[in-house]
Amino acid sequence: xxxxxxxxxxxxxxxxxxxxxxxxxxxxxxxxxxxxxxxxxxxxxxxxxxxxxxxxxxxxxxxxxxxxxxxxxxxxxxxxxx
Numbered sequence: 001x002x003x004x005x006x007x008x009x010x011x012x013x014x015x016x017x018x019x020x021x022x023x024x025x026x027x028x029x030x031x032x033x034x035x036x037x038x039x040x041x042x043x044x045x046x047x048x049x050x051x052x053x054x055x056x057x058x059x060x061x062x063x064x065x066x067x068x069x070x071x072x073x074x075x076x077x078x079x080x081x082x
Contacts, residue, residue, distance in 0.1 A: 003069045007041065007061030013075055014040035018082050025074050039071045 026033040034042065056063045066072060 003066045003072065005064055005066075006059075007055060007064050009060070010064050010066075010072075011041060011061065013072070013079070016079055017075055018078070021075065021078055024078070025071060028074065029070065036071055039066075 022033050022036045026036045029036075056065075
């Protein structure tokens with residue numbers, strides 16, 4: 001299911017995650033850590049893959065449309081745990 005938010009909101013979630021979360025999510029989902037980082041706005045296309053994030057520039061860092069919320073949902077669950 002797709003989700004829309006500002007880029008700044010997405011980055012706030014990423015920045016709130018405990019150390020090691022990117023690797024943890026990658027391991028749990030069977031993807032690379034670079035792919036998880038790309039989901040949160042990174043751009044390591046050598047080691048990571050595209051993750052269905054679409055950015056429209058604008059206020060609040062722009063609007064982000066996430067095609068798949070699996071990584072986002074996992075990150076939110078980890079935030080609730082900590």
